[in-house]
């Protein structure tokens with residue numbers, strides 16, 4: 162049996178009729194920048210997240226950059242985030258010329274450890290970017306409390322957590338901004354790049370709407386600020402509109418599959434399954450477990466046709482592009498250990514029930 166990392170062809174079959182209809186209408190209209198499909202998606206996406214405004218942008222990376230730009234964060238400012246994330250989080254901060262300040266993760270959740278944040282706050286700290294990694298929400302109660310106490314902005318990196326909830330609220334609706342990615346393999350993926358910024362603040366929404374469009378959203382050819390061309394494509398919005406109504410079901414599938422994995426893997430002493438805190442809805446963008454003999458397990462699974470992966474093999478503070486920050490081995494021990502000793506097992510909404518069972522049986526075989 163082969164277990165792929167994702168099955169986008171099977172997903173396409175579920176949305177084909179509506180997606181094709183919408184794509185055809187866009188192609189026939191000849192209107193490819195913003196327009197009705199983007200507006201409809203922004204409305205539907207804001208509703209899904211429970212935020213007042215959503216703006217479609219070109220990628221998740223740009224969503225983060227635009228949020229930082231809207232908050233006027235730049236040179237001389239510090240921004241706190243986690244070293245255990247996709248590099249884009251750090252790239253966006255670095256692009257503004259603000260200083261990246263890392264805080265180690267909690268090894269149970271893989272997310273930034275809120276208990277370690279306050280000691281990294283200085284007079285220059287302007288914002289915290291919590292990353293809801295693998296679809297598990299960060300502790301937003303504690304992070305928002307710290308932010309309010311120190312008058313900091315919060316930008317949630319929700320690239321892996323569309324639809325995840327902390328308490329009753331979806332992630333992305335807590336901070337000043339929530340930033341989402343529609344990279345094809347994300348929880349809701351476009352057929353190309355895409356992203357969104359959500360906010361409850363009308364002024365900030367207007368600002369992002371302008372900044373994504375050369376600071377000239379109404380085509381007056383007067384450009385007030387230095388900005389970007391970072392709009393969500395109309396064709397991508399058409400795909401996303403066709404997917405939007407499926408998200409809840411797909412996330413329920415993910416949760417069911419994760420529960421399946423939990424049950425199958427719990428008995429293996431060399432594996433530690435993800436935590437499942439009460440009152441939280443995590444959406445398992447990845448099903449990531451602590452394991453012993455990681456690299457051998459990874460190559461064994463690959464040989465058996467199982468597309469397991471490592472997210473991420475190198476923490477941000479060891480990346481060549483962030484070398485100038487001067488961090489050293491041992492600075493963030495939990496993040497460093499996670500990069501060495503975790504593995505992500507295939508999990509996607511169209512998986513068949515026999516697939517997790519097959520993966521678990523192969524893992525059992527490896528350790529026996």
Ligand SMILES: *Cc1c(COP(=O)(O)O)cnc(C)c1O
Pocket residue numbers: 220221222223246247249250292318320321341342343344354355356
């Ligand atoms: C995917 C991802 C991003 C960047 O999104 P793109 O759409 O690829 O630019 C940012 N942060 C995290 C945590 C991600 O997983």
